[in-house]
Amino acid sequence: MKDLLDYTSNKNHDEKRQGEALNVILQSSDIKNNKHFYIESYGCQMNFSDSEIVASILSNQGYGITSDIFKADLVLLNTCSIREKAEQTVRTRLRSINEIKQQRPGMLIGVLGCMAERLKSKFLEEEKLVDIVVGPDAYRSLPELLEDAQDGQKGVNVLLSREETYADISPVRLDKNGIIAFISIMRGCDNMCSFCVVPFTRGRERSRDPKSILAEAKDLFEKGYKEVTLLGQNVDSYKWKGEEKHQEKEAEVLLNFAQLLESIAKINPLLRVRFSTSHPKDITDEVLHTIAKYENICNNIHLPVQSGNSACLERMNRNYDSAWYKERIDAIKSIIPDCGISSDIITGFCGETEEEHQDTLSMMKYVQYDYSYMFYYSERPGTLAARKYQDDVPEDEKKRRLTQVVDLQYQLSLQSNLRDIGKTFKVLIEKVSKKDTNEWAGRNSQNKTIIFPKENYKIGQYVNVLVETANKAMLKGVVVSLADDNL
């Protein structure tokens, strides 16, 4: 018999995504050692995806998963270092978990992910009640570290690897709907954007064997999943050179991102494919033509600009200027005319002048982003910017510029959504709408959320929805027909 455990994670997902309840189905017979773990994930989707690898490693050790922290023998926090605030959130959470530990002396606490990697053994000194600290490339050593921790020996493994992709580990899906899944296609990042901590916390870029990616996507489709999102810090730089040669710089690329995307799209027209994140310096026309060619590759590109000013982009070490970025946007718009385009934007980076800030606002108007994730600059220790530039824009000014960027984005999002009224979109039904249990929520190809009455439709079906109203966050409509794909 299967136990349905309600696995509720207080995930914060940094500023990006807010907590959602997650369910996971585990066979009760799998739980051999009568121990349970509880896991919370913070930060980007990559961390959420890694938590599914960790869940797989632990369930192979006989651990069951629990949503109730008070019943957990092991509490894990998969952490993020991207901005100072992300780290503060984790520290606050650790304090409250430590209070729980006072009442449950046998309980072990582990810190995983980017903060573990950044702070290493300092974590054990600073946060006395943490038992293990494990970096993103060291999850295979969790069983050993846990064994030692049970004997009272605290452990740290933050070794970064040039090879680890966890390709052979089949993730335990922690999402509840069984319709949408994330697949890591690569790890690490070789770009050295001067503001960014990721190259330090995630190590060198490496691509995962395409055979294992394809097998994972096929397996998900056979299990009833309808959408996969391919994940990497810079998916456009995915390259497979064969198992032996993947580290050799000069070795021939056997499969690039466009080709990988195509092979996933070919699994079945009913399986939608998304990907994130694209890098403006690397996104090729080949990728754009591949998106245009396959109906099931979603017309949505997340192409973070960071700043609209070339001098600022240079200090950010992004390796493109504003003219290059605009040219890439023009290419997207001509090759994929109805493509959704989104961005990440940082305000108040080192040395940013008012004029440079105005260039960011102009760029936003030029592109007409459908949505953006917007942040004010937060200096990260050890990064290029921290070593080279002064964090000289006062916090108030960073925030004032951020407010302007956010206000403009809200206007652009609203205009973009209003333009969709009267159009019909194919939508994959994902879940019950948060606001009204009589309505479904799903997304169109462009990644916009659409809400509509449930009628007799079911989760996992594709429906054609006519948009009737819109606000800055979503579209609302009615189903006009079942999409042919369901037949």
Ligand code: SAH
């Ligand atoms: N690999 C992705 C982004 C990963 S981090 C890319 O290259 O686009 C997600 C976003 O966080 C970044 O795009 C950037 O906008 C923001 N970010 C990263 N470091 C930051 C910092 N130090 N301060 C503020 N925002 C930051």
Ligand code: SF4
């Ligand atoms: Fe960070 Fe730049 Fe790599 Fe993105 S591409 S993860 S912003 S270093």
Ligand code: F3S
């Ligand atoms: Fe955060 Fe690490 Fe992702 S720093 S954004 S969890 S790669």
